Amino acid sequence: MDIVGKETLVRKRERVGFSSEEMETVRGIIARVKEERDQALLALTKQFDRAELSALLVSEAELAQAEREVDPKLLEALRQAAERIRRYHEKQRTQSWISEEADGTILGQRVQPLERVGVYVPGGRAVYPSTVLMNVIPAVVAGVEEVVMVTPPRADGSVPAPTLVAALVAGVNKIVKVGGAQAVAALAYGTESVPKVDKIVGPGNRFVALAKQLVFGEVDIDSIAGPSEIVVIADETADPAFVAADLLSQAEHGDDSSSILITTSADLAREVQAEVERQCGRLERREIARAALAQYGAITVVDHLREAAEVSNRLAPEHLELMVADPWQLLGHIRHAGAIFLGAYSSEPIGDYVAGPNHVLPTAGTARFFSPLGVDHFVKKSSLIYYSKEAFLRDGPKVITLAESEGLGAHAAAIQVRLDREEACADD
Numbered sequence: 001m002d003i004v005g006k007e008t009l010v011r012k013r014e015r016v017g018f019s020s021e022e023m024e025t026v027r028g029i030i031a032r033v034k035e036e037r038d039q040a041l042l043a044l045t046k047q048f049d050r051a052e053l054s055a056l057l058v059s060e061a062e063l064a065q066a067e068r069e070v071d072p073k074l075l076e077a078l079r080q081a082a083e084r085i086r087r088y089h090e091k092q093r094t095q096s097w098i099s100e101e102a103d104g105t106i107l108g109q110r111v112q113p114l115e116r117v118g119v120y121v122p123g124g125r126a127v128y129p130s131t132v133l134m135n136v137i138p139a140v141v142a143g144v145e146e147v148v149m150v151t152p153p154r155a156d157g158s159v160p161a162p163t164l165v166a167a168l169v170a171g172v173n174k175i176v177k178v179g180g181a182q183a184v185a186a187l188a189y190g191t192e193s194v195p196k197v198d199k200i201v202g203p204g205n206r207f208v209a210l211a212k213q214l215v216f217g218e219v220d221i222d223s224i225a226g227p228s229e230i231v232v233i234a235d236e237t238a239d240p241a242f243v244a245a246d247l248l249s250q251a252e253h254g255d256d257s258s259s260i261l262i263t264t265s266a267d268l269a270r271e272v273q274a275e276v277e278r279q280c281g282r283l284e285r286r287e288i289a290r291a292a293l294a295q296y297g298a299i300t301v302v303d304h305l306r307e308a309a310e311v312s313n314r315l316a317p318e319h320l321e322l323m324v325a326d327p328w329q330l331l332g333h334i335r336h337a338g339a340i341f342l343g344a345y346s347s348e349p350i351g352d353y354v355a356g357p358n359h360v361l362p363t364a365g366t367a368r369f370f371s372p373l374g375v376d377h378f379v380k381k382s383s384l385i386y387y388s389k390e391a392f393l394r395d396g397p398k399v400i401t402l403a404e405s406e407g408l409g410a411h412a413a414a415i416q417v418r419l420d421r422e423e424a425c426a427d428d
Ligand SMILES: NC(=O)c1ccc[n+]([C@@H]2O[C@H](COP(=O)([O-])OP(=O)(O)OC[C@H]3O[C@@H](n4cnc5c(N)ncnc54)[C@H](O)[C@@H]3O)[C@@H](O)[C@H]2O)c1
Pocket: 025, 048, 049, 121, 122, 123, 124, 125, 126, 128, 131, 152, 178, 179, 180, 181, 182, 203, 204, 205, 206, 207, 208, 225, 226, 227, 228, 253, 254, 359, 360, 361
């Protein structure tokens, strides 16, 4: 990892948008799925995943086989993680409310779960049972009636047992063996095997992200979760081995992941640089991590922690670790980050798996305005309005004035007809 100036470090994070070629590919896939439905899904799965499927849906027998096959230790870890994730998300529930005014007017807001959602679970380069839990549990906690999961099959037509078992633990209703843009299109428009959903959530590669953007409007989507990112702010009290290990934890996700250290200590910067080199050599995914660090990894030395917070706020990272003597004090200066990890033992992977908060977080600077995936993403709200006659007679004339100022005569007339009726009744 290079030690660079802070402006170079900020530029390291800049990403290229979608190419016209990618646009064309994904538009073509979506159009084909709309037209040919299941036939297109089967053909595209053969083309991209090299799997020749006889059925798109995962069967009960496959689920039972996965339960038998999976390591009991993994099953137990998934169950315990699911419990913590469920408990955290239960705290996010928002209630409907209703409030009555003195004149009898009743106003309120009704919160209702979405009926059916689709969850994309990546299946290309790695297996992510934890991502199944993180996407499905908030939907279940919100009260969504039907959760449809899509994930690309392996070349032999199977879905990895840990993914299937995680789906069972989390409460998925239907699992479809399809990935990429074709899976997103199927959820957005519906096919013989895939029901049309109201919202699509879940991370994926560029084809998945682009497809989600293109079907937005037909269905709702969550924010687009791009390549993983970590920023560590560390002072001279941080342990260089801990810092290096946490930087590598995100670098191993993909060669487009970003790992950045901002520190007030030039000594720590050099120690972390050496540690990263040493620890990276021991990793199975070292080539991926090296490529990520070369392109999107950097260390910068700043004069004080306030400046470190300013640089981090400009990056608005997905994950931010505060490995400093007093992380709670520094927290006051942090404005933008998807998840903030405080202190030496709040290592980022704790948040990826077991802490409870969601690991689907805003990336690429979107933590400035997006929030972590949560129960809110799976509900919608309706306003409730009951006007008493007394309140109507008081406010009606104001509505007429406002409607006339906008040239909307029918609006004014809807009020006037009631005012006239009232006047006629009073005359009788
Ligand atoms: N933010 C998170 O919480 C989180 C969690 C897990 C994974 N991820 C990210 O999700 C991504 C997963 O990517 P992945 O590729 O491993 O799996 P993926 O499931 O997203 O993509 C695989 C699919 O991409 C499609 N595809 C591949 N090449 C194509 C091409 N040339 N043209 C059209 N379609 C093509 C195929 O249909 C294939 O099934 C990674 O970037 C990973 O970091 C993020």
